[in-house]
Amino acid sequence: MLLNKSFLIIVLSILLFACQFSTPQKAPVKAAPTSAADSNPSTRSQNVIIETSSFYFPKGKGRKVWIYLPPGYESSTKRFPVLYMHDGQNVFDSATSYVGEWEVDETLNTLAGEGWQVPIVVAINHGNEERVNELSPWAHEKYPEVVGKAYAEFIINQVKPKIDAKYRTLPGASDTSIMGSSLGGLISHYMLVAYPDTFGKAAMFSPSFWFSQQAFTFAESNPVPSTHRLLFIAGSEEGEQMINDMNSMVNLHLAQQHPQSNLYSTAIAGGQHNETFWKQQFAFAVKWLGIVRQNND
Numbered sequence: 001m002l003l004n005k006s007f008l009i010i011v012l013s014i015l016l017f018a019c020q021f022s023t024p025q026k027a028p029v030k031a032a033p034t035s036a037a038d039s040n041p042s043t044r045s046q047n048v049i050i051e052t053s054s055f056y057f058p059k060g061k062g063r064k065v066w067i068y069l070p071p072g073y074e075s076s077t078k079r080f081p082v083l084y085m086h087d088g089q090n091v092f093d094s095a096t097s098y099v100g101e102w103e104v105d106e107t108l109n110t111l112a113g114e115g116w117q118v119p120i121v122v123a124i125n126h127g128n129e130e131r132v133n134e135l136s137p138w139a140h141e142k143y144p145e146v147v148g149k150a151y152a153e154f155i156i157n158q159v160k161p162k163i164d165a166k167y168r169t170l171p172g173a174s175d176t177s178i179m180g181s182s183l184g185g186l187i188s189h190y191m192l193v194a195y196p197d198t199f200g201k202a203a204m205f206s207p208s209f210w211f212s213q214q215a216f217t218f219a220e221s222n223p224v225p226s227t228h229r230l231l232f233i234a235g236s237e238e239g240e241q242m243i244n245d246m247n248s249m250v251n252l253h254l255a256q257q258h259p260q261s262n263l264y265s266t267a268i269a270g271g272q273h274n275e276t277f278w279k280q281q282f283a284f285a286v287k288w289l290g291i292v293r294q295n296n297d
Contacts, residue, residue, distance in 0.1 A: 044093040045105040047071060054162055057127075057154040058147070065159060066092055067167070068105050068121035071112045079168045081119040081175035083291055084155060084199075086135060086184035088123035090275055100275040107283050108292070116292045119177075122163055124155065135183035137190050138212035152191050156198055173200035174227070177291050181205035181278045186215060189249070192230065193222050203231045203285045205278045206238055209245035216252060223256040229289050231264045233281050235271015243267050264288055 044050075049067045057063045066088045070080060085104070089096040092105045108118040127134050130147075137148035164171045178199045180188040185207030192202035209215050224230065230253065234246050250265045271277045286292045 040095050042093050042095040043101065043103075043106075044095075045109060047073070047109070048092050048105050055124075055154075055159055057151065057158070063127075063154075064088065064125040066121075066123040066125075067163070068092065068108065068123075069167070070118045070120065071109060073120075073168075077168070079170045080117075081177070081291060082160075082163060082169050082171075083119045083121045083177045083179060083286070084159070085121060085123040085178075086126065086180040086187060087131075088125040091121070091123040097275065100279070102275055102279045102282055104282060107279075108286075111283065111286075111292055115295050116287075117295055118292050119286075120163070120167055120169060122159065124159065132183060135180075135187045136208075136211050137187070137194075137218075138214040140211050148187055148190065152187065152194065155191070156195060160198070173197055175200070177201035177203070177289060179203040179205075179285070181207075181275075182273065183208045183211065186211055189215065189230075190218070192228065193219050193224055196225050196228060200227065201229045201231075201289045201291060203289060204233075204246075205281060205285075206234045206242060206273055207232065207246060207249070209249055210241055216249065219249065219252055220256075224253065224258060226257075226259050226262065229262045229264075230258075231285050231289055233265070233271075233285065234267050235273065235277050236267050236269045237272045242273075 045068075047069050049069065051065045051067060053062060055063045055065050073080070085091050090098065090100070091102050094101045104121055104123075108121070112118045132143050133146045133148075134151045135148055136143065136146045137152065139146050160171075160176075163169060169175075173196065176199050178188045178191050179202065180186075182205075185204035186209060188202050189204050189207055192199045232246050232250055234242050236243070246265065246267070250263065253263055254260065268277075268281070
């Protein structure tokens with residue numbers, strides 16, 4: 001028994017001695033979290049300016065506004081038409097977009113390189129959780145606290161005057177356009193109908209006319225001037241209601257004798273309710289509306 005105890009003591013001593021000189025095992029080191037900027041780098045072109053301290057909506061709360069200036073703007077004395085867009089987070093930069101950007105800056109820079117005259121583009125950020133309320137002038141049973149009329153007046157009374165004062169714009173209605181998708185399409189249509197002295201052209205991608213029947217009654221009571229241009233585009237994969245509502249609005253305008261030459265609508269096979277689809281339609285829309293023009297026009 002004494003021998004066995006002595007043997008165990010010797011073995012334990014050897015093991016303790018060896019542990020003093022062995023390389024300790026390190027715990028696994030977790031990689032530092034990747035920032036949003038690292039995982040989704042900015043794709044904003046250099047000729048897109050971000051204004052963060054000039055515009056306030058609602059009152060007292062700053063609202064980010066993006067401004068695209070055509071290539072060569074700084075070295076010229078020309079004046080430019082202006083396109084206003086909603087959901088500014090998705091217009092120019094994949095780093096701020098929710099599910100992809102429209103690549104408006106890349107598209108217009110390419111068109112400019114091909115000899116087209118391109119506009120100034122002003123894109124207003126949406127209010128995040130307030131987006132639905134901001135982009136409808138009429139209440140919905142699920143969204144009774146809408147402020148779409150105030151949002152439209154914010155663009156007309158605050159954003160547009162400052163843009164016209166600071167940049168070389170063509171401020172008349174024939175050179176001022178409005179564009180948006182989904183609820184942005186709904187508010188764009190409303191703004192053209194409600195403010196024909198301010199906006200002369202509008203593009204409505206996948207417009208959410210389902211949101212309120214008042215979109216139709218309002219348009220019926222306020223015919224758009226025959227000189228104004230309207231473009232409607234939806235995708236076949238967005239559902240029957242989307243297509244039917246869009247066609248109903250188009251037919252309403254035609255019934256008011258709006259010239260067919262100034263009204264375009266189509267449902268594109270395979271089109272879905274997303275930025276990828278709307279991005280694909282942008283170049284055609286600005287050409288058809290006359291927002292971009294050939295240099296010899």
